[in-house]
Amino acid sequence: MKILSFNHPKNSKTMKIEQIYTGCLAHAAYYLKSNGEAAIFDPLREVQPYINRAEKDGAKIKYVFETHFHADFVSGHLDLAQKTGAKIVYGPTAKPAFEAIIAEDNQIFEVGACKVKAIHTPGHTMESTTYLLIDENGKEHGLITGDTLFIGDVGRPDLAQHVIADLTQEKLAGHLFESLRNKIMPLSDDLIVYPNHGAGSACGKMMSKETTDTLDNQKRFNYALRADMTKEEFIKEVLNGLTTPPAYFPKNVLMNIKGYESIDTVLDRGEKALSANDFEVIANETEALILDSRQTDDFAAGFIPNSINIGLDSNFAMWVGELIPDINQEILLVTDEGKEEETITRLARVGYDHAIGFLNGGFKTWKEAGKDIETITRISAEEFATSYENKQPIIFDVRKKSEFDSEHIIGAKNIPLNAINEHLAEIPKNQAFILHCAGGYRSMIAASILKQRGWDNFVDVRGGFTAISKTNVPKTAYVCPSTLL
Structure with a gap:
């Protein structure tokens, strides 16, 4: 988590607003403090960092404000309320299955000497609410916009339809248009926009890498x-180019509405250290998935048969959600030593609460016990270039379609990683082929899935398309759509 402080306006003596940003989910929570009271907006599942932050200021957390029922992560509202006594606040029309304050449109909440005004802004979801921050002098300072307004974008209006059948994306987009025009755009130009997500989130399609901006700039750009x-x-442009949302999104929404186990319970269940023998017995006697979160090179050099590699060093939680269809799937973990708790926590952020243990000592324990192992061959970009020139190999590119359409190797076939399970019949078992993505992370996930399903006639390109593009492969081996017009 990365904390950015914003002590605005300068003449405020009591207000402190901090953005707590978590890069792997492109997620921003917010901490507001004034005169010994604090509020947290859109917290992640693990709540101790927010509690620690308030304790550092000597402040009591009074409210947990939720901008909407989130789809891309499981919020920490329940644990935070239980541990601190804070009241959970949702906007109008929200119907949670637990105790919460359902704010009226324009309702004011006091946090110390500051005020928080709930502004109902349906569109991303019907309960979506923006919170206007007002300092002790009555000066309107900023807007915590949730997924209603991002920097450079707005929230996609097609998610709630997967939970509420009679909502269409066109209806939601229409609501979003009205919310932006009638509720947000008339506000002061100098307000700071504090969104729930930045670039990389699947909740929008073209978000900026910047995580705050003025409302004036957003009106202009x-x-x-x-x-x-x-x-x-508006409806046409907002809906244009939307990709299919990750399959786990509706499941996270329901967890946020209905409730979930405490993160403490999830950690207790998952943090069971297992010997190699016990790990093997449990793997054989249950239907647990073996999930290996080590880096790609380490995994390729040796791994437990039938394990899937999703490296902790990138968009781990997102790919878990994309590729493990059952959110209640039992999971056995292989991690780098000391990364067990982080791995379990990051699984829980997207609702995968059923880790049941980890390999004590990591993969080396398995290897030292003389257990069976498998490997995946990786080749350099230079080796790929030689093979491409001399052998015209079969190539599978597992990047997103938009990446592939922008530039790709002539002759390569595109099977995006999130669709690989639906396209296994297109991948030969009796012919050798090469896998690549942009940098090697996604192609190793694909390689581990193929290994698990019985493929072993392939190699993976270390460094992926980025490395290949720097080799002596002829430039005609790359094609951009504009060159085909």
Whole structure:
């Protein structure tokens, strides 16, 4: 987590607002403090960092404000309320299965000498609410916008339809247009916009890498806030180019609505250190998935048969959600030593609460016990270039379609990683082939899935397309759509 402080406005003597940013989920929570009281907005599942932050200031957490029922992560609202006595607040129309304050539109909440005004802004979801921060002098300072307004984008309006059948993405987009025009755009230009996500989140399609901005800048540069935009134009542009949301999104929404186990219970269950023999017995006697979170080179050099590699060093939680269909799947973990708790926590952030133990001592324990291992062959970009020139190999590119369409190796077939399980029949078992992605992370996930399903006639390119593009492969081996017009 990365903390950014914003002590605005300068003449405020009591207000402190901090953005607590978690890069692997492109997620921003917020900490507001004034005169010994604090509020947390959109917390992640593990809540101790927020409690520690308030204790450092000598502040009591009074409210947990939720901008909406989140789809891309399981919020920490229940644990935070239970551990601190804070009240959970949702916007109008929210119907949680637990005790919470359901705010009225324009309702004011006091946090120390500051005020938080709930502004109902349906569109991303129907309960979506933006919170206006007002300092002790009555000066409006900033907007915590959730997934209603991002920097450079707005929240996708197609997610709630997967939970509420009679909502369509067109209806939601229409609501979002009205919320932006009637509730947000009339506010002061100097307000700071504090969104729930930044670039990399699947909750939008073209978010900026910046995580805050002024409302004035967004009115000028955000495509969805053009002053001359009609409602019909807005709906068309916002819905254009949306990809299928990750399969775990509706499941996370339901967990956020209905409730879940405490993170403490999840950690207790998962942090069971297992010997190599016990690990093997449990793997054989249950239907647990063996998930190896080590880096790609370490995994390729040796791994437990039938394990899947999703490295902790990148978008771990997102790919777990994309590729493990059952959110209640029991999971056995192989991690780098000391990374067990982090791995369990990051699984829980997206609702995978059923880790049942980890290999004590990591993979070396398995190897030293003389257990069976498997490997995956990786080749360099230079070796790929030689093979491409001399053998015309079969190539599978597992990047997103948009990446592939932008530039790819002539002759390569695109099977995006998140769709690999639906396209296994297109991958030969009797012919050798080469896998690659952009940098090697996703292709190793694909390689581990193929190994688990019985493929062993392939190699993976270390460094992926990024490394290949720097070799002496002829430039005609790359094609950009514009060159085909």
